[in-house]
Amino acid sequence: MTVHTSDVVVLGGGSGGYATALRARELDLSVTLIERDRVGGTCLHRGCVPTKALLHTAEVADTVRHAAAAGVAASLEGVDGPAALAWRQKIVDGKFRGLTSLLAARGVQVVTGSGSLTRHDGVPAVRVGDDLYAGRHVVLATGASTRALPGVEFSARVLDAERALSRAEIPERAVVIGGGVIGVEFASAWRSLGTEVTIVEAQDTLIAGEEAASQSALAKAFTRRGIDLRLGARVAGVVDGDGGVVVSVEREGVGEDLSADVVLVAVGRAPSTAGLGFEEAGISLTRGFVDVDPELRTGAEGVWAVGDIVAGPQLAHRGFRHGIAVAERIAGRRTAPLDDALVPRVTYSSPEVASVGLTERAAIEIHGADAIASTEVSLAGNAKSEIVAAGSPARPGFAKVVRLAGGPVLGVHLVGERVGELITEGQLAVAWEAHPEDIAPLVHAHPTQSEALGEAFLALAGSPLHTM
Numbered sequence: 001m002t003v004h005t006s007d008v009v010v011l012g013g014g015s016g017g018y019a020t021a022l023r024a025r026e027l028d029l030s031v032t033l034i035e036r037d038r039v040g041g042t043c044l045h046r047g048c049v050p051t052k053a054l055l056h057t058a059e060v061a062d063t064v065r066h067a068a069a070a071g072v073a074a075s076l077e078g079v080d081g082p083a084a085l086a087w088r089q090k091i092v093d094g095k096f097r098g099l100t101s102l103l104a105a106r107g108v109q110v111v112t113g114s115g116s117l118t119r120h121d122g123v124p125a126v127r128v129g130d131d132l133y134a135g136r137h138v139v140l141a142t143g144a145s146t147r148a149l150p151g152v153e154f155s156a157r158v159l160d161a162e163r164a165l166s167r168a169e170i171p172e173r174a175v176v177i178g179g180g181v182i183g184v185e186f187a188s189a190w191r192s193l194g195t196e197v198t199i200v201e202a203q204d205t206l207i208a209g210e211e212a213a214s215q216s217a218l219a220k221a222f223t224r225r226g227i228d229l230r231l232g233a234r235v236a237g238v239v240d241g242d243g244g245v246v247v248s249v250e251r252e253g254v255g256e257d258l259s260a261d262v263v264l265v266a267v268g269r270a271p272s273t274a275g276l277g278f279e280e281a282g283i284s285l286t287r288g289f290v291d292v293d294p295e296l297r298t299g300a301e302g303v304w305a306v307g308d309i310v311a312g313p314q315l316a317h318r319g320f321r322h323g324i325a326v327a328e329r330i331a332g333r334r335t336a337p338l339d340d341a342l343v344p345r346v347t348y349s350s351p352e353v354a355s356v357g358l359t360e361r362a363a364i365e366i367h368g369a370d371a372i373a374s375t376e377v378s379l380a381g382n383a384k385s386e387i388v389a390a391g392s393p394a395r396p397g398f399a400k401v402v403r404l405a406g407g408p409v410l411g412v413h414l415v416g417e418r419v420g421e422l423i424t425e426g427q428l429a430v431a432w433e434a435h436p437e438d439i440a441p442l443v444h445a446h447p448t449q450s451e452a453l454g455e456a457f458l459a460l461a462g463s464p465l466h467t468m
């Protein structure tokens with residue numbers, strides 16, 4: 001057994017883990033980063049990055065399809081699945097090379113191998129084969145993996161997001177089980193690429209947890225785009241047979257068989273915390289998630305947890321923030337805990353859905369209906385929104401702002417093409433507890449989609465310009 005020592009040992013090289021490592025090196029701590037696969041993790045290799053590339057291929061197809069609306073004669077001859085796959089892989093490979101170089105340039109020691117948590121000489125350590133990596137601190141960043149449906153095996157036709165992303169062929173008919181973020185993004189992309197798509201969702205709405213107005217706007221837009229929705233539906237069985245896959249669903253006591261050439265299972269992601277020595281090392285888990293204090297310390301001395309293994313929104317940018325904060329705390333800085341409500345959320349479908357802070361319903365539950373005011377500004381009157389949505393069958397979206405009456409902005413909710421880029425302004429407003437009156441005098445460039453947010457702030461401050 002060879003023992004190696006460093007100030008910080010990070011287990012897992014995804015968004016949370018590599019952010020911890022980079023920030024810890026900036027703060028002059030020695031760092032060993034242990035990764036069993038490739039640094040960058042799910043987000044870079046199997047999640048956020050290739051999915052957004054797939055969605056961009058879909059957007060380009062839609063742009064060509066609707067080109068006549070903007071005065072360009074073009075016709076969509078088809079989508080080259082292998083070329084689209086090669087393109088998204090090229091993007092991933094480039095970002096992977098960049099990250100590998102950055103880690104090397106910062107002096108992070110990257111170890112390839114599968115690690116498990118243990119203790120050595122009174123300090124936490126990670127064992128990788130016959131090597132033991134002991135640190136004053138160990139940061140757990142092992143991420144999450146696809147939840148399977150009980151009794152349903154993955155195959156060449158029963159896919160999770162990773163399998164779906166690595167397929168070159170574009171399905172003719174797809175059933176998407178789960179109308180959360182992953183299900184909605186794939187349904188959107190495949191529909192744009194010509195697939196007949198049905199989403200089966202157990203709850204009565206898509207994108208549970210989002211603002212009710214956003215949920216219904218997305219459902220309407222998807223229906224107009226020809227995506228079939230089976231909401232409030234239970235999956236009774238999935239049969240992967242010779243001629244395709246059949247998903248049996250049950251809704252309000254009525255059964256239905258849906259046939260498809262592929263099925264995407266997108267029913268959530270489970271934290272990767274089993275079999276890694278966590279509990280043996282004194283760490284308690286709740287439903288598989290690591291129990292932490294607000295500063296992300298686990299119950300085991302010197303052991304921290306970041307990212308998707310900590311209960312809360314499973315988002316790469318939350319993992320980055322966790323990693324930065326933990327590295328700073330290890331270096332002796334006082335970094336404030338992250339409030340999950342301040343983490344912006346973007347669903348990159350067509351239309352996009354973006355939000356930060358509280359939904360109107362949550363704000364009312366906390367503060368009471370009389371204490372909450374909100375306004376919703378349609379993008380129908382926004383020139384830039386109409387231009388970028390040229391020819392899209394989806395209706396214009398909106399910008400909705402929720403505030404405490406006489407107080408700060410509590411939540412911002414957006415639906416529309418490319419509105420994800422606007423959420424940063426909402427985040428600043430919510431996180432800085434700005435009052436609409438503070439923001440109303442600020443000028444929004446014309447014509448931009450951000451004017452809709454500006455109008456919402458004006459309206460809540462009592463001085464609407466374009467709305468009643």
Ligand code: NAD
Pocket residue numbers: 149177178179180181182183185200201202203207208233234235266267268269313314315345346347348
């Ligand atoms: P999710 O939890 O967002 O949605 C899963 C959905 O599946 C839920 O609506 C649930 O009701 C439904 N469901 C569960 N079991 C079902 C069943 N048997 N039949 C029908 N429906 C069922 O999970 P996800 O979409 O798999 O995403 C996983 C995580 O990854 C989420 O935390 C998500 O935020 C994150 N993610 C984020 C982005 C983004 O930010 N753009 C993109 C992809 C994934």
